[in-house]
Amino acid sequence: MNRRTLLLGLGAAALAGAPPTQGAAPPAHPLDASWQAWKSLCLSQDGRVVDGFQNAASHSEGQGYGLAMAAMLDDRPAFDAILDWTQRNLAIRDDALMAWRWQPDATPQVQDRNNASDGDLFLAWGLAIAATRQQRPELTERAGAIARDLLRLCTAPHPGDDGRLLFLPAAAGFRSDARVVVNPSYYMPRAMRELAQATGTPQLAQLADDGVRLIDGLAGAGLVPDWVAFGPAGQVPPPSGFSQNAGYESIRVPLFALWSGEAASPAVRGFAQAAGEAPPGGPYPVVLVPDSRAVIESSTHAGYGAVAALAACAAAGSGPGGVGSAMRPFAKDQPYYPATLHMMALLAQVSHYPTCVPL
Amino acid sequence: MSMARLTALLSVLVLSGPALAQDIVLPEPASEAGPEAPAGSNPPEVAAIEVAPAIRDGVVQKAEQSGAAPAPAHVSGLAPVSALPDQIRMGASLPQPGILRLTGEVAAITLALELPADAAPAQGLRLDLRSAINILPDTAAMQVTVNDAAPVDLPLRNFGDFQAVDLPAAALKPGANRIGIALRQPHRVFCGPDASFAVWTELNLARSGAVLTGAAAAPSAQDFARALQQQVRAGLPLTVLAPEGTDPAVLRLLTDALGSAMQGQAFIQIRTPYDMAPRPGASVLLVQADAPQLDYRLDGSGAPVMTVAYRDATLPDMAEVLQALASATPQADAELLSPGQPVTLAQLGQGDIVGNTRYFRQDIPFRLPDDWLLLANQKARLDLHYGHADNLPQGAILLVKVNDETVRLLPLDRDGGKLLAPLPVGFAARLLHAGVNRLSFEMMVPGNPPDIACPPRQTDMLVIARDSSLTVPRSPAMRLPGLAATLSGLSAPSVTADPQAADPARMQLAAAQLAASLRPAAQPDPAASLVVMDFSTLPNALADVSLRALQEALFPAPPPAATPAQPAPTFRLSEAEPAAPEPAAQPTRSWSPLAWLARLGDRIGKSAFMASGENLSDWLDGRRGDALLIALDPDQPQALGLILGPDAQIRGIGRALDALRSSGQGHGGAALLSNDGSWQLWSPVALPRLQERVTAANLFPILGNYASWSPFLFACALLGLGLLSVLPALAIVIVYRKRRLR
Structure with a gap:
């Protein structure tokens, strides 16, 4: 092999599809294919994230999730499309927050101008991520506006604990003098902290810390419920009609804790113990009784199983079960919500738990 | 959607006026909810109340439902007991990974089913099946035998996609199980060799097997x-x-x-x-x-x-x-045949061969020693002990083949009904080679008539007894030089990737996959190596190869250039078919003496040696393939290189490499893997190598091998010897004539 030859250029150029040997092409993200699949399931050409099971409605939650994931995966076209659609259709309030739902068959399509603070949080987080990764400082300004309005409109003092802030589900409602209703799954500690740093809003980081303490306290008594309420005397039952089970809402609590790198969170450990032993292939427990951990509802959609499997693997740490998680690679046979949970679980795994790759 | 509830709550909170600051008022049930906002009106500050829970999922199982539902079941899978061909053959084959196809009017196979020692009793045996539409459903059936239990008959009715069929399987036990499958699947319209290929049943092996329920335990x-x-x-x-x-x-x-x-x-x-x-x-x-x-x-x-x-x-x-x-892991190597003595089919691991399909073929692989080489006209012999049914239609034949060369055609439309006396079938030993060879029996029985379904048979069509024997003559220990010797000694750790490759990751992956699919060498040669490479580096052996030839050989063929079609006339004036265009004129053959001499010289040159007769660059010209196997340096024949084309599929290359290795046919200095998985070999002029001493016993076979390798050189040598032998005679004549003249 003395002839390191003139064919070098020729051969390299002719190898169809071969990556360049030199140059600035960044390595592909391991979840690129999964992201493409998620987009084919949930994202329309014009940047609308479609929730098929809700009459093809869109909401700020889905737009926020999609925007944040597009920013993380450096999908600029998808990012711009989602942002554009969101601005045109949901940015109709007098503040920087978004209206929470858009219905294709309603007139007008936005029937309620209230916001959903988790959707706004993810939107702002996505903007902050993109501002750095895409070197677009103007996005930081927009993220900052949302962050400031979230702090201004969607926080309330804890009725029973001076100095602690609660994250309200929306700008309007959910609180009275007697109690404040909270959805623990609206806390996303990593998003809050990174957004706080990016936009110079340290109160958001404080809100994240308060949220983590709140969730740790709830998890000490069992699984974190979907809805909780707090009064001057402490935790009180939420109004009837609000789910007190650990279900579709609160499954995001362990997921967001994992995504924030908090595998030791009691919420993660509790959920792993309750749902991590699901049989391979499902059905996966989705709605459980918080204290007894009895399963009320289960689903065969892989996204729910992915959260449980990742929780089990991450909670195992370096012990048995800490290498490989029984979550499936991204599955295309599921609707918006479990598909998005699945994608988020994969992102969390890639970010923080390299040994918990899907088995 | 959490916001559904959120909005419901919000609506009530806002609408409740003074109560807003006092307490949360819950929404009314959905049926009592307020009316929707009128169409066309401005969005109200608070929209209609919604209290129905958000739909997050469409396949929810409630606890009371899931409690009554059976535990999830999984299927153990099935596997053939022995290796099967991956191309469709009469009988059993694996045309796709995991898909077993049983072709022919009758077919049978035994499958293995392994169950863990602590497995719970199986709920049954599941077969995921589909059959060709050509099967006559009234008489087609599958007979399934689980271990020693009584066979169970199953009609063949799945003519579309795969469908699962469940059978009772009380005879399944922990550990090894045997599942016998026998098919009867006559063609519904035709009868004959072609119809045999048109009837088949496929089994998805991964989705078949014992149905096991209960939570699967962690595996060991x-x-x-x-x-x-x-x-x-x-x-x-x-x-x-x-x-x-x-x-x-x-x-x-x-x-x-x-x-x-x-x-x-x-x-x-x-x-x-x-x-x-x-x-x-x-x-x-x-x-x-x-x-x-x-x-x-x-x-x-x-x-x-x-x-x-x-x-x-x-x-x-x-x-x-x-x-x-x-x-x-089962041993899959063909049996070694000892030359010089009769070896029965039974000794080669083959039992009695019974053929009952209108087209039938049975291959019997066997190995000859790596240093076996006979190129002259020595004879090998098959003593064939066979018989056939006495009512086979006219034209029924049996072909005996050696390495796909037909060596005997036997009629099967006469003298049937009994085993015949052993028939000696001689054939040229040069059809055999070192490594794995194949003796084949191929039967074709026409339909009588061919355009109606075959009548049911009561007797077997063909039997070849296992005491039939094959005698291969001994050979001197000789080898043709080339890649084969290096390949036979190659071991997995010696397969490496070229670190200078343009895409080293791809080469590393390919090297790892090729090494893992390399069967262990009988006699590993530590000096033998194989470097997997791309076009970024080229070995010395390719120094004289034109770039164009190499490019065209390994790069994908460009799509044919579109030629503008002549517009078809829109009218027709004659009932006769339009005349076909004249074929391109062939170059005329020159009969000049010079051209004749040139052609003669070319023919002599090509037949002078057992070689490709041209340099590698010319040989590559016009050929296409996926990979090129070559000795990296003529001075280091044990260092091989495998140049991968951009479209190379590693699994196919691994199989082809294994086949080339086991066949012992890798003679010459380069081998181009064609797109169909076969190798084209380029052989430079190189003498066969003798690996033992010349004795009186092996002198003639050795001379025969050299003579066959190059009749031209051998003739020249003999001519030279003849001329030399004339010299003494001339000397004697001259000396005595001088004396007489004195």
């Missing part, structure tokens, strides 16, 4: 090895999951260990864990961790996974599972 090393062997025998690959950033050296260590334990019988596909394509079954995960660690888990589909955590290029101790894999 034995469970993993058992499942892996089963899927490998079903033609399915082993998936090794390696995230990006995995140390290539560690990955190579792992694949070498697995490949060696399975003796090269498994194809290893390396994928990222995030790959969404379905996996065929058992797999291996390799990740970096804080400490080496080995574990066995179930993946999201319930298949066993061996998780291998490494640290600092150190793998955990895998001795137990490697031993389990090795003990479960």
